[in-house]
Amino acid sequence: MAAWTLLITGCGTSHxxxxxxxxxxxxxxxxxxxxxxxxxxLGPAGEVIxxxxxxxxxxxxxxxxxxxxxxxxPSRCISRCDGLLLTHAHADxxxxxxxxxHLNRLMDGRSIALHxxxxxxxxxxxxxxxCFGDREAYYHQGNPAxxxxxxxxxxxxxxxxxxxxxxxLSHGPAGLVYAWRLGPQAGYITDAKTLPExxxxxxxxxxxxxxxxxxxxxxxxxxxxxxxxxLLADLQPRxxxxxxxxxxxxxADWQQRLPAHVEMAYDGWHGSFDV
Ligand SMILES: [Zn+2]
Ligand SMILES: [Zn+2]
Numbered sequence: 410m411a412a413w414t415l416l417i418t419g420c421g422t423s424h425x426x427x428x429x430x431x432x433x434x435x436x437x438x439x440x441x442x443x444x445x446x447x448x449x450x451l452g453p454a455g456e457v458i459x460x461x462x463x464x465x466x467x468x469x470x471x472x473x474x475x476x477x478x479x480x481x482x483p484s485r486c487i488s489r490c491d492g493l494l495l496t497h498a499h500a501d502x503x504x505x506x507x508x509x510x511h512l513n514r515l516m517d518g519r520s521i522a523l524h525x526x527x528x529x530x531x532x533x534x535x536x537x538x539x540c541f542g543d544r545e546a547y548y549h550q551g552n553p554a555x556x557x558x559x560x561x562x563x564x565x566x567x568x569x570x571x572x573x574x575x576x577x578l579s580h581g582p583a584g585l586v587y588a589w590r591l592g593p594q595a596g597y598i599t600d601a602k603t604l605p606e607x608x609x610x611x612x613x614x615x616x617x618x619x620x621x622x623x624x625x626x627x628x629x630x631x632x633x634x635x636x637x638x639x640l641l642a643d644l645q646p647r648x649x650x651x652x653x654x655x656x657x658x659x660x661a662d663w664q665q666r667l668p669a670h671v672e673m674a675y676d677g678w679h680g681s682f683d684v
Contacts, residue, residue, distance in 0.1 A: 412681040413571060414451040415595060415617060418469035419444030420652040420674035422623060422631075423501035425465070427656045440660035440675040445501045446599055446653045448619065449473055449487060450591060456569035459493045460589065460597055466505025470512065475677030488515045492568035494575075495525030496599050497586045498532035506537050510553035520544070520554040524566055524573070526587055527559035562587075563611070571684055576608040581630035588612065592684035599653050601640075602630050609643060617682045618646035619674070621653035641671065650674045 421443030427436045445463035470487040490512045496502055509521055534541050540553040548554040560566060565574035575587035581602035588598040588608060594616040601621055623631035641649050652674045664673050
C-alpha cells in the first residue's frame, strides 16, 4: 500500500483572500493569504495529478508548497502532470488553463488529459479554443496541448495508478460540480451546496476528506459552517480539511474553534492517504 500526498495549492474563494482595498478586512497572517482553490496529488514515484486549474495556476505550479524564496528549486516545483481532474468550469477553477503549456514543455511536448463532466469540458473548449486545436498547428505556436476525457458520474479512471472517480453534487443555482474520490480512502469536495445521497454514500468514512466551507453566514451556492458541520456529521471522515474559504474565515480564529478531526487548510497544507 503506497501512500500518496494531497497538497492544497490554493484554498481561497473565487476572488482570492484577503480582499485588497478594505483595510478592515485585511489580514497580516500568511495563512490567510489564499490563492484560488486547487490541489495536487503526489504519488510515491513522482506522479502528479492536478485538481482544477484556476487563475493562480502558474504560482501553484512554481511554488506548490508556498515556500518560495525567489530561487528556482526543480524538486519543489511541479514539472509533470499525469492527468487533471476538473470539478467544474467556473473561472476560479479553470481560467489558468493556458499555464498548462509550460508543463507540456517540461514533459517534452506530451499532451495533458483533462477529465471531467462533458458539459464542463465543452465549456472549456468554447472559452479556450486555442488549447484544443490541431496539435501540430497549435502546440508549436506555444499553445497548450490538451485532451479532454468526458466521464459519466461514478465512471472511474485510473491515472498513474490512482483510481479517480467523479460523483455529482449541486452548486445551487450554479449547477453541476464533480466531487472526486481518490482511491479508497480520500475525497475532494468543492463548491458544494448540497450532495445527493448517492454521492454521500461514496464519501462516507474516508481517512481524508477535503470539503468546501465559505463562511459563517449562509450563501446561495456554497456550504456555510453550519451546513458543513451537518455534512461532516453524516460523512464521518477520520480527518477533514476545509477549503474554498472566504475572507471572514481567519485561520488563527477558526483553527481553535474546530473539532479535533477538522482542520483549516492553508496554501501548502498537505496530508497523506493510502491507495
Ligand atoms: Zn469556486
Ligand atoms: Zn464554482
